[in-house]
Amino acid sequence: MGKEELSMGIVIKNVIAAVGDPATAKAVNLRIENGVISAVDEQPLPLSAGDTVVDGQGRFALPGMVNAHTHLPMSLFRSLADDVSLDTWLHKHIWPAEKRLTPDDVYWGSLLSLAEMIKGGTTQVADMYFHTDSIARAVSEVHMRATLSYGIVAGKLDEHGKDELGKARAAIERWHGASGGRIRTAVSPHAIYTCGMDVWTAAVDLAQRKHVPLHIHLSETRAEVAWAKEKWGDTPVAALDKLGVFSVPTIAAHCVHVTAQEMEILARRAVTVVHCPKSNAKLGNGHAPVVSLLNAGVNVALGTDGAASNNSQDMIEEMRMASLLQKEHLEDPTVLPAQEAAIMATRNGAEALGMGARRIAVGEDADIVLVDLSGVDTIPAYDPFSALVYAGHGSDVTDVIVAGEYLLRDRKLLTIDEERVKYEIGRRIGRLSAN
Numbered sequence: 001m002g003k004e005e006l007s008m009g010i011v012i013k014n015v016i017a018a019v020g021d022p023a024t025a026k027a028v029n030l031r032i033e034n035g036v037i038s039a040v041d042e043q044p045l046p047l048s049a050g051d052t053v054v055d056g057q058g059r060f061a062l063p064g065m066v067n068a069h070t071h072l073p074m075s076l077f078r079s080l081a082d083d084v085s086l087d088t089w090l091h092k093h094i095w096p097a098e099k100r101l102t103p104d105d106v107y108w109g110s111l112l113s114l115a116e117m118i119k120g121g122t123t124q125v126a127d128m129y130f131h132t133d134s135i136a137r138a139v140s141e142v143h144m145r146a147t148l149s150y151g152i153v154a155g156k157l158d159e160h161g162k163d164e165l166g167k168a169r170a171a172i173e174r175w176h177g178a179s180g181g182r183i184r185t186a187v188s189p190h191a192i193y194t195c196g197m198d199v200w201t202a203a204v205d206l207a208q209r210k211h212v213p214l215h216i217h218l219s220e221t222r223a224e225v226a227w228a229k230e231k232w233g234d235t236p237v238a239a240l241d242k243l244g245v246f247s248v249p250t251i252a253a254h255c256v257h258v259t260a261q262e263m264e265i266l267a268r269r270a271v272t273v274v275h276c277p278k279s280n281a282k283l284g285n286g287h288a289p290v291v292s293l294l295n296a297g298v299n300v301a302l303g304t305d306g307a308a309s310n311n312s313q314d315m316i317e318e319m320r321m322a323s324l325l326q327k328e329h330l331e332d333p334t335v336l337p338a339q340e341a342a343i344m345a346t347r348n349g350a351e352a353l354g355m356g357a358r359r360i361a362v363g364e365d366a367d368i369v370l371v372d373l374s375g376v377d378t379i380p381a382y383d384p385f386s387a388l389v390y391a392g393h394g395s396d397v398t399d400v401i402v403a404g405e406y407l408l409r410d411r412k413l414l415t416i417d418e419e420r421v422k423y424e425i426g427r428r429i430g431r432l433s434a435n
């Protein structure tokens with residue numbers, strides 16, 4: 001986008017928008033200028049020459065959705081191995097396939113995920129994987145926001161452990177603040193069962209020195225809790241807290257098996273929990289106590305986890321899963337209403353990652369998504385949040401704007417060559433799935 005284009009505005013007329021905090025649905029007109037929301041008004045807005053005017057009739061405007069935990073390149077393994085135990089899935093299928101990945105595979109796998117995500121209304125992700133340079137190159141080319149990290153796996157801080165820490169540090173030094181500030185970084189000790197205590201301490205030290213958050217997996221399975229009790233002498237959240245891990249801002253995926261005391265620790269340490277309901281359900285890992293976490297004052301965001309376990313990266317589906325699973329488990333239809341699920345998918349993720357629109361309000365970053373609620377799957381949309389969360393689909397998203405720049409317009413990707421991505425994925429699957 002050229003400089004002259006940046007100074008021109010986008011005006012979205014007559015749109016129902018999730019305005020303010022907590023977000024409520026309201027008919028408004030929006031103006032976007034220089035990457036931020038410059039007007040939100042119930043009255044028609046004056047137009048300037050060169051403005052892009054968008055008719056918002058029948059559509060619902062939301063702050064961009066934040067997929068706060070994923071592994072972008074894992075879309076290469078979508079449907080490679082389903083309906084098996086986590087152990088079989090990892091040891092027999094995913095880890096052998098990951099050994100075959102080249103930096104180019106990771107680049108094209110990332111583009112596949114980014115294409116799917118933008119088409120479904122995601123404007124920002126938190127990713128953890130390896131070949132971080134390839135992922136960062138893809139993210140910067142498509143102009144999404146992302147918090148990227150190298151996933152550290154090391155039993156102790158030996159030569160291999162130091163090498164892993166070195167890769168994590170290199171990713172931060174190379175990519176933090178890149179892509180006009182749309183890329184940030186984090187430090188990712190993968191999990192309590194894949195990193196030794198000295199590795200955790202070194203990771204926390206690195207995050208402190210670089211002023212970046214931690215992005216980790218935490219208390220995903222019962223087996224992990226049993227393992228931590230045996231090896232660390234405590235449950236995972238309590239054990240990491242004692243080690244001082246949460247002295248650094250932390251984004252923790254899953255937190256499925258946490259005690260009331262651990263929820264209190266998560267709240268006190270301002271840890272953001274990233275709920276990944278579909279991945280947890282599909283892998284048979286149980287349900288996270290989301291309502292209790294929210295009641296304890298924990299910031300809970302939403303993520304899809306990788307497409308190898310989900311198998312999609314549709315944040316609307318994730319909102320629906322989050323809400324329905326809590327209602328089902330607690331046998332209470334009043335818990336986690338649609339509006340709250342939408343806030344988890346937008347504001348709570350943006351707060352945790354420290355960038356992007358937290359809400360639709362003047363002065364916020366212009367990360368805006370338009371969802372068509374005039375289709376046969378969603379009308380009549382008496383309540384736009386209900387229509388979105390209980391009836392909508394990623395394919396109902398028509399427009400995606402990040403920092404005032406169009407990435408999807410009338411369902412067409414503007415920064416990704418979709419056909420080329422499909423071709424590049426197609427010519428890789430034989431090699432990646434070979435036994």
Ligand SMILES: [Zn+2]
Pocket residue numbers: 069070071217253305306
């Ligand atoms: Zn994960």
